[in-house]
Amino acid sequence: MQLLIVDAMNLIRRIYAAAEESELALEATRSHCLSVISRNAEQCRATHVAVVFEQKCVTWRHEIWPDYKLGRPPMPVTLEQGLEDIRRHFQQAGLYCLELAGWEGDDVVATLAARAAFAGLTVTILSTDKGFCQLVNSRLTVRNHFDRYSWDELMVEQKFGLLPQQLADFWALTGDSTNHLPGVAGIGPKTAGQLLDQYRTLDIVLARHEECDTRVRNALQQHWTQALLTRALATLRTDVPLGLNLHELRWQVAGR
Secondary structure: OEEEEEEHHHHHHHHHHHHOOOOOHHHHHHHHHHHHHHHHHHHOOOOEEEEEOOOOOOOHHHHHOOOOOOOOOOOOHHHHHHHHHHHHHHHHOOOEEEOOOOOOHHHHHHHHHHHHHHOOOEEEEEOOOHHHHHHOEOOEEEEEOOOOEEEOHHHHHHHHOOOHHHHHHHHHHHOEOOOOEOOOOOOOHHHHHHHHHHHOOHHHHHHOHHHOOHHHHHHHHHHHHHHHHHHHHHOOOOOOOOOOOHHHHEOOOOOO
């Protein structure tokens, strides 16, 4: 069985941005999104599809890091007001839509994807968010529809020089400007990659930081708490209480 999980807000906001100047921007967005989901479901031969939305709310990440996602442009008011209509049309088209109060959509996607892959399904996450790459394994890929490529284990290693399970540790060291996460000041991607190549995990890097050169040692001594905070924030949760059964996600194409 094949499960396609759609990062709804990632897809909708990108498509709406391209249609925003149109008088029928919401209608165009709705139609284009449905076309993209259907096309990707067919391409990956999905037997099950879930479209994960996200409520505008404070999550556990904001509680421990109030600056989380600080500076991101707000959703256009017209789009925000039209989301419920878009969701309703998705459901009418036979798509299962999911959102959980108090939980970021990324954690809902991650939980559903991890559980499905563990249960033996082949999973594709439709999103341009690189954060999902930490989940990639032999049963789980992340598809970027707009740039027309998929992240599998080989591509993650080629791009980052790391294994998927090392990515949260990598961002813990470098920070993540997309989500306004601090990382360790003075450590960039090259140094972070070298440290993880040598020591494999952030925990070992911190435990053996005195072996590093003076610049890196001083940076880790001063900012190790920020590294641990960033790793916690960057790590996707896979323990969200979903409360659903797989059969609910069966792809029911309207009119089929």
